[in-house]
Amino acid sequence: MFGRSNNSQPVTPALSESTPSPADPGKGRPTPKRKVAEAANKRPLVAPATKKATRERAKAQRDLEYRAMQTGDERHMPAKDRGPVRRYVRDSVDARWNLGEFFLPVAAVFLVIQFALAQSGLAILAILALYVYIIAAVIDVWLMWRGLKKRVAAKFPADQIPARGLAMYAVLRAFQIRPSRLPKPQVKHGQRPA
Incomplete structure (x- = not known):
């Protein structure tokens, strides 16, 4: 079954159309050595x-x-x-007090409280209070964006407003500590843009 065949006829390869005929002259030169070909192609990517x-x-x-x-x-x-739209969004976010901008200091305080109360079993209250603060900050940012979106649509023509990314631009800025925001805030708290 898997052994040699009893048929002792020699197998002759069939000539295909892709093999060159004896009349084809070929490329006319010997194939270069690999080292020579690689050296010819070697050049620095950037000077x-x-x-x-x-x-x-x-x-x-x-x-x-x-x-x-x-x-x-x-x-x-x-x-x-x-752009004027991004500047307006930055100034609007910087003009209001956001719960998100105080998130890092508040989280650090609650972390210390949690470690201090770990032995008494009251640490769960610190964790719950931190979760309540996070939910309040998210609601605050959502309300901020809702109002800001309406003001941007009323102030600027639709072709100037970017189709994507403006909401995240405002939200991320609202969650940054004010001194670390870039571009630096150009308005004070309560100084709303016109």
Whole structure:
């Protein structure tokens, strides 16, 4: 079954159309050695001088953007922070007191309280209070975005308002501690944009 066949006829390979006929001249030169072919294809991906210049240009651009985010200069800000709509959203978020901006300090306090009350069994109250604060902060941000969305739609034409990302831009800014926000806040609390 799996052994040799008793048929002793020699097998001749069939000539296919892809094999060159004896009349075909071929490529006319010997195939180069692998080492020679690799050496011919070897070249640096980026020249070292170009790489250093590119790195220096990128660093200068980052420094310019960082200074612009510190001062509020919109000409040199990153593209995600430019434009009148983004500025209006930033100023609206910065003008109100948000529960989210106090989340990190409040969470740290509740963590210390939880460790202090761990032996007495009252640590669960600290955890529950922290969850209540988180839920309140989420509701606060949702109410903020609802009102802000209406004001943005009333103030700007529909073609200027970005289709996506504006809600997350406002929410993430509301959950940042005010001194660490970039671009830096340009308005004080209670100073609503016009």
